[in-house]
Every structure is written in structure tokens, then in C-alpha cells.
Amino acid sequence: MGVFAFARYSSAALGYQCDLEPAVKKVLIHCSTMLTTVWLVIIVCAFWIMRYCWKRRRLWYLASKIPGLSGYPIVGSALDLTGTNEKCLKFLRTHLKKYYPTVKIWVGSWLWVAVSDPDDVETVIKSTKCLGRKFLKDVLDHGRAGDGLITLSGDKWTYHRKEIMPTFKLSVLKNYISIFQKYSFELVNKWSSDANGKEMDIFNVICYYNLHMVFSTIMGVDIDSNNKKLNKYLISIHNLKKLIIDFLRNPCPKFHSLLYAKKIKNNTKDFVDFPNFVVSEKISSVKNKMIENRSNKEYESQSGNIKLGYLDHLVESLLSGSSVLSEEEIRGETVSTMFAGFETTAPGSSFALMLLAFHPDIQDRAFQELVDIFGYDKMQPATFEDLKEMTYLEQIINETLRLYPSIPITMRDVEEEIPIKNYIIPADCTIMINFLRNPKYFTDPDKFDPDNFSPEKKSTRHPFVFKPFSDGPRICVGAKYAMLQMKVLLSTILRYYKILPVGKLEDLERLESTISIIPVLGVKLQVKAILNGAILTQTPLVNSDTRARALTSTLQRSTQQTEWIFRLTSCSGLDPRPAGNKE
Ligand code: HEM
Incomplete structure (x- = not known):
């Protein structure tokens, strides 16, 4: 006017x-x-601008005290983070090392502060001032993927977490061991035809079995491999992970969201559709079970004593009226847990196998531990007690995660200032918690040495030098689950096969991060069947073993399954076929 x-x-x-x-x-x-x-x-x-500067004056002041990269005007270090994921991860790792223990990185106007000193890591991880992950919510179509533990914060996160944690209790997880074992037997059986030293890229196959383990245990459903929604879901995860990484390194994240709005929307739809389908199936199956049991006058909700798996517990509580989570919240949680559980253990197991291939002495020691537990009987399924005895295998897994952490950097929003040893982390920045291969605490930090996790060495080290599953209020809910699953899978493979290397050990250092970390050149190795500890030179072992076939036959999905993996992975840009076999 x-x-x-x-x-x-x-x-x-x-x-x-x-x-x-x-x-x-x-x-x-x-x-x-x-x-x-x-x-x-x-x-x-x-x-x-004056108001913006006034509001951010404290952030700039505190940031100016923290050493690190100032970058270029306006864009900060965003230009250094462009290019391939491998280059970007290398840049981050180099600078985290160079400016150890605290480093700042500007990505546009977005401040990241990385901490690596164990005392600082402890302060930050235990703090309640940096519990949010709003940046993830921003990219997941502004929360339209539904809210789960990964994206939630505040009171909602607290009551969700309280409801979910009991479903990851050891008493529940113990019931999953036989399922992990069944799928592990199926995997070794599948490899039997390749167990003659043929080069294989095992990553996608491990992902595939891992996925089925997650569905059969946590979700309590058996999923048909040919399910179209599942296929789309996996492709959407692949695309969304890429979009999240691009979003993080964009100097103007809002512009990124606008630019890729359609792509984000489409992928979010597929990303949500499949978990929604799983929840709907679960609701109708639990309803039917309840009606059946009621008509037999036997029904009594089990959800109170939480012996049920994750989704069974949530849905039973919902239908029996004792749930604190609404149906919509359960759907959001399912999206979140599937995402968190999928692909985190697969890189862990794959890296462990590759490292064992390059370190035959360590592999032999792990094998000896298994012989001490099972003798040479390969078909004896592992029990919880057996898994507890696999202490050296646990050291191997920990050492693998130290060198190749599945989640290399944990990022959280800082809501209030957090004083650490030498600096104050300003509010409104993003904290990056990471565990370097730290020469201060490991004599030869790049060397694969499972004895780094012997009880003696562990007891003399600061506990926050290494926390692959994080700690404090936001500690990974699936930590125990992941450890049990990896132990069953790795012990089964080692009982059946000698793992041999392909390529050079240095190739393992070529890494890229698509949230979880994976080797750029794939996870290639050879397996050779063993009998009583000796490599079999002729017939593949498992096919000739009638007991093995009997145990796995119920789970075998024949060639249809392999075709499905090919279709899936070639759609998502990954190809599990060995290099010389791509015609
Ligand atoms: C090797 C395997 C795994 C590793 C290394 C890992 C690591 C992590 C890390 C570092 C975090 C972030 C914690 C933080 O912000 O402080 C996390 C969170 C989470 N993880 Fe895992 N994880 C693994 C497997 C799993 C599995 C198998 C599941 C589920 C079945 C799972 C479910 C979750 C959930 C739901 C969260 C979010 C927790 C919250 O924010 O309250 N994770 N994980």
C-alpha cells in the first residue's frame, strides 16, 4: 500500500x-x-540478513574457535564433497584424521562438527542435547515416510523407544537363533556349486539372506521373493540412500529437496508401500489368530509378557487395546526398523569374510574355536550357549567393525550448546560422531588384529574409543540382534568353507558410503568346501551331504530365487555376478 x-x-x-x-x-x-x-x-x-546474522552470531563465534575447514565463501566445503561417494568419504576421513580430535566443516551455511576424542565422544553420545536427526526427516519427503525411531525426537521418541526396546530383549532374540541358522544353512548350500574356488561377489547374496532373516524374525513374516512391492522397495532404498548422501553434501539442502522433489516423492512412496503391506498382512493374520483363539476360549494376549517378536508384539498390543502406539505410528516404526536393520549387518559380515580370506592364520584360529564347540559336525545347529562360547569370532566381528564400521559416521542435530574438553559445540549445528583408526589407542591401527578386543586389551582402553553401535540414550536397538545374526552366519560359513582371497588387501580401502559403508570393488572371494578341517579338492561338499540337503530343502527356492536377485540388483545398479560371467 x-x-x-x-x-x-x-x-x-x-x-x-x-x-x-x-x-x-x-x-x-x-x-x-x-x-x-x-x-x-x-x-x-x-x-x-541482520536478523539472521544476529541469531547466528553465537554459532559463528563458537565455530571460529574450532579448528577445521573454512572452505569457500557461501558454499563452504561443499565443492570438496562433490564427485563420487568414494572421493567424498576419502575427503572426510583425511580431514577427520588431519584435525583430530575436533574438526568443523561448513557445507553452505550448515555447520558440521566432528568429534573423535573418546572423552568428547562420551560427552556427546550421552548428552540429551543432541538427540534429533531432523535432516533425515527433511529428505524423506518431509516425514511422509512416517516417523520411527530413526527420525523421531522429543517425547514421541521416548515413548516409542520404551515400547520397542523390550522386543529386542535377549529372551526374544534367543528365539531367532534357529531362524538365523536355517537361512545360514541355506546360504552355504547355495554356494555348494561355486565351492570349487570360483570367484564370487558375495555382497548381494549376503544382503538377500540378511533381508529374509530380518523379515522372518523381527517382522515375523515369510516374504515371497517375487513380491513386486519388495522389489520396488529395495530399489527405492538404493535410490533414497543416494538422495540422502547428495542432500547432506548440498550447500543448499532446501534447493536439493525442491530439485529432486518428484524423485524423492516417488521413492518415498515405494519405500513406504512395502512396510505398509507387511503391517497390513500382519494385522489380518493376528486378527484371524485372535478370532480362532477366542472361539476356542483360549485367547490370552501374549504381548504383555513380551515374548513376541517386534511386529507381532506391536500389532497384538494394538488389537488388544493395550498399545501406546497407534496403527499409523506402528507403520512408521516398521518403515524405520526395516531401513535400520537392512544392510547394516550385511557389510559387517562381508568385510569380516574378506578380512579372514586375507588372514588365513586368523581364519584357522576362528575355525579351531568352532571345532572346539561343534567338533567336525557341520550340521549341528548353533544354540545360544554355543554362540556365547564364540569369543574369538566376536573379537573378529568387533575388529572388522573397527576397521570398517557399517555406519562410519553418526550424525545428530545439536539443540543446545554442548561443552566438550577444549571447545563448546554450538547449538543449531550437526554433530558427527566417529571412531577413527586411532594410533593413540591401537599400536598398528590399520592392521586387522582381533586381539585388539581381547578381554585384557579391552579392560585397559577407554570404553568410548570404539562404539560401533553407539551408546547412551540413542544406542542402536538392534546391537544384540546384529551380533547374534552375524555370529550364526559367519560360524556356519566357516564350518563349511575355507575362504580364499581375490585381489589385493589394499582394494578393501577403496570404500564408499551410502549411509552404510561398502567396498567400491565389491566383496569378491573364493570358497572351498572343507571336510574335517581339510579342503575338499573334488566334489562340492554340501550337495553330496544328504543331511545338509534334508535340512535346507524346505528353504530352497531353486533358480527362481537367483533370477530374482539378478533382476533386483541389475535394476538397482548392482550386479552380483562374478566379473567374467556377465554375458
Ligand atoms: C552391524 C550392524 C549394525 C550397526 C553397526 C548399527 C549401528 C547403529 C548406529 C551407529 C546407530 C546410531 C545410534 C546413534 O545415533 O547414536 C544405530 C541406530 C539404530 N539402529 Fe542399528 N546398527 C546395526 C544393526 C541394526 C539392526 C539389525 C537393527 C534392527 C533390526 C538396527 C536398528 C537400529 C535403530 C532402530 C536405530 C535408531 C535408534 C534410535 O535412534 O533410537 N540396527 N545403529
């Missing part, structure tokens, strides 16, 4: 002061209106 009044006033003034042609007068009026508008825009912008 002010602009128009001013314009009218100027036109009157012009008309009075000089006797100009009406056309010229009109132009002058336009000019003065425009000029006024420009001035007003400049004043509003200046005011906005």
Missing part, C-alpha cells in the same frame, strides 16, 4: 512541477514506483 501511495504522491509532484508529455510522465511514474519497490526490497533483505 505504501508503495502505491508513494507512487501516487510522486506522480502528483511530477505533474505539478513540470509540464511533461503524458507518456513521459507515465514512464517516470513507473520508474519511481520501481525504485521505491527496489528500496523496500533492499531494506527488507538487509533487515532479514
Whole structure:
């Protein structure tokens, strides 16, 4: 309004002061209106910038005290983070090492502060001032993927977590061991035809079995491998992980969200569709079970004593009216847990196998531990007691995660200032918690040495030097689950096969991060069947073992399954076939 009044006033003034042609007068009026508008825009912008600077003065002040990369004006270090994921991860790892223990990185106006000193890590991990992960919610179609533990914060996160934690108790997890074992037997049986030293890329196959283990245990459903929704879901995960990484390194994340809005929306839809399908199936199956049991007058909800798996417990509580989570919240949680559980243990097991292939002495020691537990009987399924005895295998898994952590960097929003040893981490930045291969605490930090996790060494080390599953209030809910699952899978493979290396050990250092970490050149190795500890030179062992076939036959999905993996992975840009077999 002010602009128009001013314009009218100027036109009157012009008309009075000089006797100009009406056309010229009109132009002058336009000019003065425009000029006024420009001035007003400049004043509003200046005011906005001043307000922005005033609000961020403390953040800038505290950031200026922290060493690290200042980057270029406006974009910060965003340009250094462009290019391949491998290059980006290398850049981060180099600078985290260079500026150890605390480093700042500007990505546009977004400040990241990475901490690596164990005392600082402990302070941050245990703090309640940095519990959120809003940036993840922003990219997942602004929360349209539903809210689960991964994206939630505040009170909602607290009561969700309280409801979910009991479903990951050891008493529940123990029931899953036989399922892990069944799928592990199926995997070794599947490899039997390749157990003659053929080069294999095992990553996608391990992912595949891992996925089925997650469904059969936590979700309590058997999923048909040919399910179209599942296929789309896996492709959407692959795409979303890429979008999340691109979002994180974009100097203007909001612009990224706008630019890729359609892609994010489409992928979020597929990402949500499949978990929704699983929840709906579970609801109808639990309903039927309840009706059946009620008509037999036997029904009594088991969800109270929490012996049920994750989804069974949530759905039973919902249907029996004792749930604190609504159906929508259960759907959001399922999306979140599937995402967190999928692919985290697969890199862990794959890296462990590759490292064992390159370190035959360590592999032999692990094998000896298994012989001490099972003798040479390969078909004896592992019990919880057996798994507890696999202490050296546990050291191997820990050492693998130290060198190749499945989640290399944990990021959280800082809501309030957090004082650490030498600095104050400002509010409104993002904290990055990471565990370097730290020469201060490991004599040869790049060497694979499971004895780094012997009880003696562990007891003399700061506990926060290494926390692959994090700690504090947001500690990974699946930590025990993951450890049991990896132990069953690795022990079964080692009881059946000698793992041999392909390529060079240095190739393992070529890493890329798509949230979880994977080797750029794939997970290639050879397996050779063993009998009583000796490599079998002729017939593949498992196919000739009738007991093995009997145990795995119920789970075998024949060639259909392999075709499915090929379809799936080639759609998502991954190809599990060995290098020389891609015709
Ligand atoms: C090797 C395997 C795994 C590793 C290394 C791992 C690591 C992590 C890490 C570092 C976090 C972040 C914690 C933080 O912000 O402080 C996390 C969170 C989480 N993980 Fe895992 N994880 C693994 C397997 C699993 C599995 C198998 C599941 C589920 C079945 C799972 C479920 C979750 C959930 C739900 C969260 C979010 C917890 C919360 O924010 O409250 N994880 N995990």
C-alpha cells in the first residue's frame, strides 16, 4: 500500500512541477514506483540478513574457535564433497584424521562438527542435547515416510523407544537363533556349486539372506521373493540412500529437496508401500489368530509378557487395546526398523569374510574355536550357549567393525550448546560422531588384529574409543540382534568353507558410503568346501551331504530365487555376478 501511495504522491509532484508529455510522465511514474519497490526490497533483505546474522552470531563465534575447514565463501566445503561417494568419504576421513580430535566443516551455511576424542565422544553420545536427526526427516519427503525411531525426537521418541526396546530383549532374540541358522544353512548350500574356488561377489547374496532373516524374525513374516512391492522397495532404498548422501553434501539442502522433489516423492512412496503391506498382512493374520483363539476360549494376549517378536508384539498390543502406539505410528516404526536393520549387518559380515580370506592364520584360529564347540559336525545347529562360547569370532566381528564400521559416521542435530574438553559445540549445528583408526589407542591401527578386543586389551582402553553401535540414550536397538545374526552366519560359513582371497588387501580401502559403508570393488572371494578341517579338492561338499540337503530343502527356492536377485540388483545398479560371467 505504501508503495502505491508513494507512487501516487510522486506522480502528483511530477505533474505539478513540470509540464511533461503524458507518456513521459507515465514512464517516470513507473520508474519511481520501481525504485521505491527496489528500496523496500533492499531494506527488507538487509533487515532479514541482520536478523539472521544476529541469531547466528553465537554459532559463528563458537565455530571460529574450532579448528577445521573454512572452505569457500557461501558454499563452504561443499565443492570438496562433490564427485563420487568414494572421493567424498576419502575427503572426510583425511580431514577427520588431519584435525583430530575436533574438526568443523561448513557445507553452505550448515555447520558440521566432528568429534573423535573418546572423552568428547562420551560427552556427546550421552548428552540429551543432541538427540534429533531432523535432516533425515527433511529428505524423506518431509516425514511422509512416517516417523520411527530413526527420525523421531522429543517425547514421541521416548515413548516409542520404551515400547520397542523390550522386543529386542535377549529372551526374544534367543528365539531367532534357529531362524538365523536355517537361512545360514541355506546360504552355504547355495554356494555348494561355486565351492570349487570360483570367484564370487558375495555382497548381494549376503544382503538377500540378511533381508529374509530380518523379515522372518523381527517382522515375523515369510516374504515371497517375487513380491513386486519388495522389489520396488529395495530399489527405492538404493535410490533414497543416494538422495540422502547428495542432500547432506548440498550447500543448499532446501534447493536439493525442491530439485529432486518428484524423485524423492516417488521413492518415498515405494519405500513406504512395502512396510505398509507387511503391517497390513500382519494385522489380518493376528486378527484371524485372535478370532480362532477366542472361539476356542483360549485367547490370552501374549504381548504383555513380551515374548513376541517386534511386529507381532506391536500389532497384538494394538488389537488388544493395550498399545501406546497407534496403527499409523506402528507403520512408521516398521518403515524405520526395516531401513535400520537392512544392510547394516550385511557389510559387517562381508568385510569380516574378506578380512579372514586375507588372514588365513586368523581364519584357522576362528575355525579351531568352532571345532572346539561343534567338533567336525557341520550340521549341528548353533544354540545360544554355543554362540556365547564364540569369543574369538566376536573379537573378529568387533575388529572388522573397527576397521570398517557399517555406519562410519553418526550424525545428530545439536539443540543446545554442548561443552566438550577444549571447545563448546554450538547449538543449531550437526554433530558427527566417529571412531577413527586411532594410533593413540591401537599400536598398528590399520592392521586387522582381533586381539585388539581381547578381554585384557579391552579392560585397559577407554570404553568410548570404539562404539560401533553407539551408546547412551540413542544406542542402536538392534546391537544384540546384529551380533547374534552375524555370529550364526559367519560360524556356519566357516564350518563349511575355507575362504580364499581375490585381489589385493589394499582394494578393501577403496570404500564408499551410502549411509552404510561398502567396498567400491565389491566383496569378491573364493570358497572351498572343507571336510574335517581339510579342503575338499573334488566334489562340492554340501550337495553330496544328504543331511545338509534334508535340512535346507524346505528353504530352497531353486533358480527362481537367483533370477530374482539378478533382476533386483541389475535394476538397482548392482550386479552380483562374478566379473567374467556377465554375458
Ligand atoms: C552391524 C550392524 C549394525 C550397526 C553397526 C548399527 C549401528 C547403529 C548406529 C551407529 C546407530 C546410531 C545410534 C546413534 O545415533 O547414536 C544405530 C541406530 C539404530 N539402529 Fe542399528 N546398527 C546395526 C544393526 C541394526 C539392526 C539389525 C537393527 C534392527 C533390526 C538396527 C536398528 C537400529 C535403530 C532402530 C536405530 C535408531 C535408534 C534410535 O535412534 O533410537 N540396527 N545403529
